[in-house]
Every structure is written in C-alpha cells, then in structure tokens.
Amino acid sequence: MRKFRRLLLIPTVLFGLALLAVMPGITLAGTDADVGFADFDGDGINDNAPDDDGDGIPNDADPDYMKDTGGQSGFINFSASLKATAIDDALLTNYDKFGKKRFSARALTENRCGFTSDEGFGSDIGIGIGAAGGGACAGGVCR
Amino acid sequence: MSRLTIHLFAILALTIVMSCPSAAQTKIEFQAAKGFTDNLVQDTSSADDAYTSAKVSVKVYPLSGLEINLKNEYTLYRDLEQLSNFKGDIGFTYLPLGYSSRFSLYINGNFNSTVYRKQFQFYNVDNYDSYISFGFSPAAVSQFRIGWTYNNAKYSNELKAEPNEYGILTTFDMMADNDTHELFVGGTQSFEFLGSNAFDFETGYSWKNLTYVTTPDTSDRIFLNPNRDTLKDGQLKSFYVSPRYSRSMGNKIGLSLIYIYRSFKNPDVMTIPGGSTGFLSPWASVYEGQSMTGILKTFVVPNFIVSGGVGYWDKDFLITEYALIDDRISTPPYIFRDRHDYQWKYFLSVQKPFPLRSGSLIEPALQIDYIDNKSDIPDYMYTNFSILAAVKIKM
Numbered sequence: 001m002r003k004f005r006r007l008l009l010i011p012t013v014l015f016g017l018a019l020l021a022v023m024p025g026i027t028l029a030g031t032d033a034d035v036g037f038a039d040f041d042g043d044g045i046n047d048n049a050p051d052d053d054g055d056g057i058p059n060d061a062d063p064d065y066m067k068d069t070g071g072q073s074g075f076i077n078f079s080a081s082l083k084a085t086a087i088d089d090a091l092l093t094n095y096d097k098f099g100k101k102r103f104s105a106r107a108l109t110e111n112r113c114g115f116t117s118d119e120g121f122g123s124d125i126g127i128g129i130g131a132a133g134g135g136a137c138a139g140g141v142c143r
Numbered sequence: 144m145s146r147l148t149i150h151l152f153a154i155l156a157l158t159i160v161m162s163c164p165s166a167a168q169t170k171i172e173f174q175a176a177k178g179f180t181d182n183l184v185q186d187t188s189s190a191d192d193a194y195t196s197a198k199v200s201v202k203v204y205p206l207s208g209l210e211i212n213l214k215n216e217y218t219l220y221r222d223l224e225q226l227s228n229f230k231g232d233i234g235f236t237y238l239p240l241g242y243s244s245r246f247s248l249y250i251n252g253n254f255n256s257t258v259y260r261k262q263f264q265f266y267n268v269d270n271y272d273s274y275i276s277f278g279f280s281p282a283a284v285s286q287f288r289i290g291w292t293y294n295n296a297k298y299s300n301e302l303k304a305e306p307n308e309y310g311i312l313t314t315f316d317m318m319a320d321n322d323t324h325e326l327f328v329g330g331t332q333s334f335e336f337l338g339s340n341a342f343d344f345e346t347g348y349s350w351k352n353l354t355y356v357t358t359p360d361t362s363d364r365i366f367l368n369p370n371r372d373t374l375k376d377g378q379l380k381s382f383y384v385s386p387r388y389s390r391s392m393g394n395k396i397g398l399s400l401i402y403i404y405r406s407f408k409n410p411d412v413m414t415i416p417g418g419s420t421g422f423l424s425p426w427a428s429v430y431e432g433q434s435m436t437g438i439l440k441t442f443v444v445p446n447f448i449v450s451g452g453v454g455y456w457d458k459d460f461l462i463t464e465y466a467l468i469d470d471r472i473s474t475p476p477y478i479f480r481d482r483h484d485y486q487w488k489y490f491l492s493v494q495k496p497f498p499l500r501s502g503s504l505i506e507p508a509l510q511i512d513y514i515d516n517k518s519d520i521p522d523y524m525y526t527n528f529s530i531l532a533a534v535k536i537k538m
Contacts, residue, residue: 037339037391038284040331043440044389044397046339048283055496055504061395061442064498094168097207101238105247107286108276111327112345112385112403 040107047106168205174198176533183223184422185514186522193221208238225262230255234272247278249290264300266423271295284333295322296425318354318374318416319425325349343387351379351429355413358462358479374416379461380408381431395442400435407431410461411481420460420482421523430458430484448494456486484518504537 037046049058052065059065092100176196183192198216205211214232234253240246251274258267276290298319329345355377383405390398410431420426436454443449460482492510499505514527 036284036333037335037341038333039339039341039389039391039397040286040333040343042331042341042343042387042389042399042401043438044341044391044399045440046391046394049394053498055498056448056494057442057446057496058394063445092207094204094207094209095170097242098204098210098238100242101208101240101247102236104242104244104280105238105240105249105276105278107331108247108249108278108288108290109274110288110329110331110343110345111274111276111290111292111325111347112383112387112401 040110042110047103168203170202170204171538172198172200172202173536173538174200174533176531178529178531180527180529182525182527183220183226185516185527186421186525189525190223192223195219195221208240210236212236225260228257228259228263230257245280247280249274249276249278251275263423265298267298267300268425269297269299271297285331287328287330289328290326292325292327293323296320298425321351321353321425323349323351339391341389343389344385345387346384347382349381349383351381353377353379353413354416356416356464358412358414377413379410379413379429382406382408397440399438399440401437402433402435404433405431410459414462414464414479416464420463426461426463430460432457432459446495448496449492451491452489454488456484456488458482458484458486460484480520482518482520482523484516484523486517487515489513504535506535506537508533508535 036048038048039045040047045058049060051058051062053062055062055064057064089097174197176198177193178196179191179193181191182189184190196216196218198214200212200214202210202212212232212234214230216230216232217228218230219227232253232255234251234255237250238248239250240248251272253272253274254270255272256267256269258264271294273293274290275292276288278286278288280286296319301319325347326349327345327347329343329347331341331343333339333341353376354374356374383403385401385403387399387401389400392398415426420430434454434456436452438450438452440448440450462479462481464479490510490512492508494506494508497505510531510533512527512529512531514525516523516525516527518524
C-alpha cells in the first residue's frame with residue numbers, strides 16, 4: 001500500500017507542475033524572434049533550422065527547396081520552427097498543432113536511462129533496428 | 144491466442160481507419176523492408192538468414208494535443224521460419240500544454256504484443272508501457288526535464304520446468320515476467336563557443352522487479368531439484384549517469400557524442416532462472432557497464448540524409464543458469480554463468496526523401512550494421528554484418 005502511494009505521488013507532482021504551466025503569461029520569450037541554435041534531440045543539427053518541405057533536410061542544405069513558393073510540397077512542416085504565429089492558428093489541423101506541441105516537448109523523450117541504454121544506438125530512420133539496434137535485438141527481432 | 148491477437152489488432156486498425164473524421168487528421172504510414180544478416184542469433188553459430196517485413200501504422204488526431212496510434216508489423220524469415228512473428232502496438236500520446244509555453248508535459252501509454260510461431264512461442268510477450276515527462280525551458284536554448292517510465296512485460300507462454308526420469312530438470316521454469324520503473328532528470332543547454340554546441344546531462348535511478356535464484360557462495364555447479372524452493376521475488380536496482388555533447392559542423396553536418404555509465408546494486412547475488420543472455424532472452428539487454436558512442440549526421444550528399452556511427456560497450460550481464468553438455472555424470476549438469484562482453488558496433492544509413500505536393504512523403508532507405516563482439520564465454524565471440532533496405536510511404 002505504501003508502495004502504491006509512493007507511485008501515485010510521482011504523477012501527482014507532475015500534474016501539479018503541469019497545472020502551474022497552464023497559467024496565462026508563462027510563455028517562451030522570443031518565440032517570434034530568431035532563437036538561434038538549439039539541439040535538444042542531440043543529433044548536432046539545429047532544431048530551429050526551417051525545413052519547409054518537410055523532407056528532414058533543412059532549407060539551407062536542401063537543393064530541392066524553392067524559396068519563392070515556400071517549399072517544394074507546400075504543406076506545413078510543423079517540426080521546423082517554434083514560430084507559431086507565422087501561420088494563423090485557426091488554419092492548422094489537429095495534426096499540425098500536435099506536431100508543434102511535440103516539437104516543443106522533443107527533449108522529454110530523450111531518455112537514455114534504465115536497463116536498455118544502448119537500444120537507441122544506430123540509425124534513427126525508423127526502418128528497423130538491424131544488428132546494431134540493441135542488446136536484445138537480432139535480425140530485426142527485439143525482445 | 145496468437146490468432147486472436149492478430150485479428151483483434153486488424154479489426155482495431157480497420158475501425159480506426161473507417162471512423163476517421165477527415166484525412167487531414169489521420170496519417171497512415173506503410174513500410175516494406177528486406178534484410179539480410181550473416182549471424183541471426185549473434186553467437187558462434189553464424190547462421191545467416193534473410194527476412195522481409197511489412198508494417199502499417201495509423202495515427203489519428205482527435206484533439207490538438209492527442210495522438211492515437213496503432214501499428215501492425217509482420218516479419219517473415221527465409222530459413223528460420225519459426226522465428227517469423229507478428230507485432231501489434233496500440234497507444235496514445237497526450238501533450239496537454241501549448242507549444243509556446245515554457246512548460247511541456249509528455250504523457251504516453253502503449254500496449255504491444257509480440258507473437259512467434261510454435262518453436263519460439265515461449266517468447267510471446269505483452270508489454271504495457273507508460274511514460275510521463277515534464278519539461279521547463281527557461282530560454283529557447285535550454286530545457287530541463289524530469290520523468291518516470293514504467294514497463295510491465297508478461298510472457299504469456301513461458302517454458303515450464305520438466306524433470307527427467309532421475310528427477311533432474313532438463314529445462315527450467317522460464318520466470319521471465321518482470322516490471323521496471325525508471326526515474327530520470329536531465330537538462331540541455333545550447334551555447335555558442337567556436338561554433339554551435341549543445342551539452343546535455345542526464346542521471347537516473349531504475350528498479351526492476353523480477354524472480355531470481357540466490358547465487359551460492361561455494362559451488363558453481365548445481366543439481367536443480369524439481370522440488371526446490373529457491374525462487375525469490377526481488378528487485379534489481381540500477382543507477383546511471385549520461386553526458387551528451389552535440390555540435391553543428393557547418394549547416395550540413397551534425398556530431399553527437401554520448402557516454403553512459405550504469406551500475407547495478409548487488410547484481411552477483413541474483414541468478415536468472417531458466418534464462419540466458421543470448422538470443423531473444425529478456426535479459427540480453429540487462430547489463431551494467433559503460434558505453435561511448437559517436438554519430439555523424441550529414442546532408443553533404445545533395446538531397447540525401449546520411450548517418451554513420453561507432454560505439455563501444457563494456458557489458459557485464461546478470462548471472463544465469465546454464466546447462467552443461469558433457470559426459471561427466473559425477474558432476475551436476477548445470478552451472479551458474481557470468482557473462483562479460485566487449486563490443487564494437489558500426490552503422491551507416493542513407494535516406495532519400497521524396498516529398499510530394501500532396502503532403503505525402505516517399506522515402507527509400509538503406510542501413511548497414513556491423514558488430515564485433517568479444518566475450519569471456521566462447522559462445523559469444525562473434526561478428527555480425529547486416530543490411531536492410533526499406534521503402535516508407537507517409538500519407
């Protein structure tokens with residue numbers, strides 16, 4: 001029972017902190033300005049570099065990117081920028097809004113801890129894990 | 144049970160797709176992959192095999208902060224057909240806070256079920272996962288985080304112990320069910336010094352509830368008695384620290400360096416019953432030690448994303464019971480065995496994304512891996528080369 005109470009305490013504290021966060025006025029300063037280099041996902045590439053065609057290659061390194069048309073595909077790439085006000089919020093779909101939220105929370109999933117610390121090693125392209133994927137994985141099979 | 148699981152996931156997938164209110168709030172991803180490995184089970188047997196996998200993933204966004212996802216994946220092996228397996232996932236991610244807030248909250252729940260064919264059915268496993276993490280950004284270039292993760296692994300078809308005519312166990316109770324709690328805290332700071340840099344530090348504490356046998360002090364060989372009553376429920380505790388440094392080298396190359404040190408509390412008193420640290424074992428990823436990895440990601444080749452990495456691991460696994468195959472009838476047939484590995488891993492991946500005007504993305508990809516593993520157990524002195532090609536379509 002004591003264990004259960006202790007377990008409950010953790011999400012309760014987190015939710016308490018979250019309630020603080022929804023208070024008005026607590027927003028990121030400078031989201032409309034150039035926020036410069038930030039790398040919360042740890043790949044060495046600037047998270048804030050715009051990628052308007054959403055192909056995973058930032059505009060300034062992407063020969064396909066067409067500046068005048070705002071990108072090759074024209075669809076909104078939520079993961080490119082914190083600049084929420086660049087596009088009218090009312091025009092965004094739930095998918096676009098979720099993408100923006102996930103971008104602002106991207107550091108929260110960079111957990112390297114626990115009993116499976118090397119499972120994140122290898123390519124992050126998500127096609128399978130290959131041999132270098134992790135200790136419990138072989139030939140594409142994981143525990 | 145396995146067919147029921149597959150049918151349930153298929154029905155769920157169809158239901159979600161057919162009830163989607165609009166295409167704009169539903170994303171579907173298909174993937175087909177073909178792979179080859181020259182050492183499927185990663186030991187001295189060096190058994191090569193090829194495999195094909197197909198994956199369908201559906202994500203629905205009923206609210207701006209909610210993602211519901213369902214994923215079905217089937218993998219078919221050319222030679223070791225019995226290893227072919229189905230894996231189904233269903234889960235959600237909830238992000239309740241606004242994207243311009245200094246605070247962020249990530250809540251995730253997931254269930255997945257993996258089902259093998261008859262020969263490997265003992266490894267059928269259901270995983271229940273939850274993940275809660277809270278972040279605070281004092282500035283756009285820094286963020287602190289704290290979080291808790293939980294995993295409950297249930298092996299639905301565990302191998303049972305079987306005594307032979309002399310009362311000696313020829314197999315063990317598998318006893319692989321376990322659950323794991325992990326607490327972590329960390330922070331990232333990006334800064335300009337001779338270029339663009341970011342430093343991240345994370346530390347955490349984990350504990351895993353499991354069933355074990357107390358390792359004896361005096362003998363390393365034992366007879367296992369079917370009537371033994373030595374199984375215990377216990378807790379394996381772990382502490383870790385992990386700094387990470389990343390750096391942008393121009394606008395087309397990113398470098399990432401990660402060090403992880405992980406230490407168990409009193410691991411030597413625990414022996415894992417009926418398991419090994421080898422292929423498909425739930426204990427293959429449970430070890431203490433340290434690792435260093437370096438990864439380069441680059442856009443230097445026009446329109447391609449290329450990543451390459453190298454890593455070194457020093458792994459000290461849990462002690463396991465191990466069946467001895469010899470003719471010495473005067474000695475017990477089982478020993479306690481400790482395993483210590485030193486491993487190098489290398490990988491290279493290439494992606495070529497084709498974004499379409501419709502908003503869809505087609506992405507062929509290739510991944511090559513190589514492992515060189517040294518171990519104090521001769522069975523695990525091996526190398527492993529594998530190659531995997533895939534096409535992904537995101538709609």
